[in-house]
Amino acid sequence: MTKLTYFPGCSAHGTSEEFDSTLKLVMKSLDVEMEELPDWNCCGATSAHVMTENLALALPLRNLVLAEKLDNKTMGIACASCYSRMKSTKVEMDNHPELAKKINSTIVEEGEYKGDVDVKSMLQFFYEDIGTETIAGKVTYPLKGLKIACYYGCLLTRPKNITQFDSPEYPMSMDNIVEALGATATPFDFKTECCGASFSISDTEIVLSLSGTILEMAKESGAHLIAVACPLCQSNLDMRQPDIAKKRGKKFDLPVLYITQLMALAFGYPLKDLKPSKHIIPIEQALSHIGEEIATPEVKKKPKKAVEAESEVE
Template sequence: MKKLTYFPGCSAHGTSEEFDHTLKLVMKTLDVELEDIPDWNCCGATSAHVMTETLALALPLRNLVLAEQLESKTMGIACASCYSRMKMTKVQMDGNLDLAKKINSTIIQEGNYKGTVDVKSMLQFCYEDIGLETIRSKVTKKLSGLKVACYYGCLLTRPKAITQFDSPEYPMSMDRIMEALGAEAVEFDYKTECCGASFSISNTDVVLSLSGKILEVAKESGAHLIVVACPLCQSNLDMRQPDIVKISGWKYTIPILYFTQLMALAFGFPREDLRLNKNIVPAEDALSNIGKIQETPQKVIKTKKAVAAAESEVE
């Protein structure tokens, strides 16, 4: 069993409890033991970095220093905001030793920062460290027939210079994981657009219009549901959806699930274990598409075209 240092972040024990729960199920199946950072603290998002630089760096640095004392050399982070702050701090510390020394002096009782631990989002960990082959091998119940739109939000792949993971504009890692589970990942142009994030409380109208657009494009692309890897994205798209539906006068809703929920489902865990009751928009209808074989009209056109092209080549 492989160990992974785990930073749950505050939302894992609150709004994204179902993410945390299913993540642990999935990791167990994948032979990964999650080890919580003892006495971990807030990453500082989303307010520290607009207030003071020292605090914005010292908070994540303390977690990094604590993580260095554990066995695993990789820290997996569930929340995209935590990931962004942690990774940003690591890159800044590694690139500027004077700054690292200065910030480290504020948390000196925890120890010295050495830069030995790598920071990854859980999505990145699944894609890079576990790999599609292993994921595919653990699938007991294929999600065929399910069309999903993978939504990455703004922080998992950006800024490119910091994250060094996937494309910043049109990432495909989650799409590939979904395909490994047997689901169909639809072409989704809004996969990295902003959901409104922390404006959820202070300026809800902004969130309604931004998240509304994402839902609309996802629905038009033919998806049954949206898959996310970030608690804030999930809560905005899910929790605000009834309001959005009311304003826009839509006749439909679209459920928002964590990628780990679908992984757990594909790995054979019963539906109760997915904690679907935590979702505001019910997912049962969408999940009922699993197993339904659908004729995809697009593919037919493609083959016809291919035949025509092949014919013209021959002629």
């Protein structure tokens, strides 16, 4: 049994509780034991690095130090923003020992940073540590007929030198997972465009504009729903969708599901375990496409091998 330190982040215990609960179900099916990081703190998200230099490193560093006290080699992070902050801090600390010492001085009780725990997003963990073949092997309810636009957002694959995962321009890891579940991933050019992130509250118009374009493009790709792996992307595309629809004078009816919700469904968990009531855009209608025949296969996608070869070159 694989063991993994689990960092949920504030959202997974708040607005994206269905991400947390389905993640736990999926990990159970995959035989992965998750140990939640004891007494973890907020990574500082966007706000810490917008306003300060040192606190932006100190907040994630405390979590990294706490993770080193456990026996697990890897810490899996649910939220894309937490992942980005934690991985950036790790890279910064590993490359600048002087800076690491300085920032470590703000963490008095927890101890010294050693740098021996790896940090991964859950998407990366599924793709690299579990693999699409194992995932496909756990499927008891194939999502055949379902067309899904996989939306990665900014932080899961960018910046390349920090994430060291998938392509920053046209990633395919989530698409490949979705296909392993039996569904069809649609060709979706806006998969790494920014949704507007925390401007959701401070400058909502920007989110309505950016997320609006993403929804338009996802709809155009022929998708029944959007798959995400980031709580903020989910809430911007789902909770703001009625406002966007009103502004643009058209209905999208595109539910936004976490990749873990789709995995849980394909692994045979009942629909109620996906917590459909948490969604502003109802998910049932889109999921009713499961079992339908897709007449014309949507192509024009990069084959998996080409993507791998490309990332090797980079």
